[in-house]
Amino acid sequence: MKYSAASDRYKNNMIYRRCGKSGIDLPAISLGLWHNFGGVDSYETGRAVLRRAFDRGITHFDLANNYGPPRGSAEETFGRMMAGDFAPYRDEMIITTKAGWSMWEGPYGSITGSRKHLIASLDQSLARMGLDYVDIFYSHRVDPRTPLEETVRALADIHRQGKALYIGISSYSPALTCEVASLLESERVALLVHQPNYSMFNRWVENGLLATLERLQTGCVAFSPLAQGLLSSKYLNGIPVEARASREKISRNPISPELIDRVRALNDIATRRGQTLAQMAIAWVLRDPRVTSALIGARNVEQLDDSLCALDLLNFSQEDLRDIDRYATDAETDFWESSTSL
């Protein structure tokens, strides 16, 4: 059936937050297409999720060249949905993509931050999505073997060509983030946003990155706030067959009994607050005003609806925060730390 966006999409409870020092507001909850939108997934389910997201005020959709599987297929799926449903709404949307992880065969398609890779990859992404430009283009990861100047100059040129309206980086350390911001500034381009992993089970951004972004006046889009679904009640009694952890390795594997004990304790706190654990996990990353948006995934419309209700209860008492801190400990190393040893 032909899609027409809900007329009350901006009249519900979505909150929009300013992204750093820029003219752009992002929804407090954004939708990522890393999972559930690949060529192997149900097109109809993905389309229902995207339609619902837009109808509920989500204007920010996050992709990358390699999302699928197979790689590239999430952008193809999204392109099909853009052409079929969302073309009339293009100017209401912030669409992002990234390059930096392994994408195509040979030396120019593997993990790299080279000018060759970034420029070719964005051209491929635009073709797959049927777009003239993306709103934000990200360097997806640090590549310690490519001079940072080369990566940043390519990003600035992409910006100047109008193929990306804004520039972002993902999973860069605080020191490298400062270097990127300064190199971009010399090209008269702002660093709009950083996209780090941030959840109750991965708090690395609290060790300097959030302070750095505040100083640089750069926005922060926190990805995987549910720790890939672990911060929900679904794993409390084993691994359901439809859950992500039964299909692939999630970052907290193996899911140990000790980890589940912590999830259970957090779930009890969420119940006491009157929300689901997924909702509390999203609200928790948004408690920090330096976080512009929580970038979630959703396998179906029910999950999306559940997660969006996080916005109904964003406040935390001191007691809640103290109790959460007992179980929400930082035990994870982020990508940038491991990638610098490549």
Ligand code: NAP
């Ligand atoms: P997430 O929100 O932490 O996890 C999403 C998963 O949690 C869903 O696929 C679903 O998994 C489960 N879920 C979602 N809502 C739920 C709910 N209300 N109740 C119970 N379970 C729920 O985020 P993510 O998918 O890992 O990542 C989100 C986005 O961040 C990606 O799509 C991508 O755009 C971005 N990202 C960026 C990077 C980067 O390097 N920059 C890396 C990773 C992700 P089940 O199938 O298990 O139900």
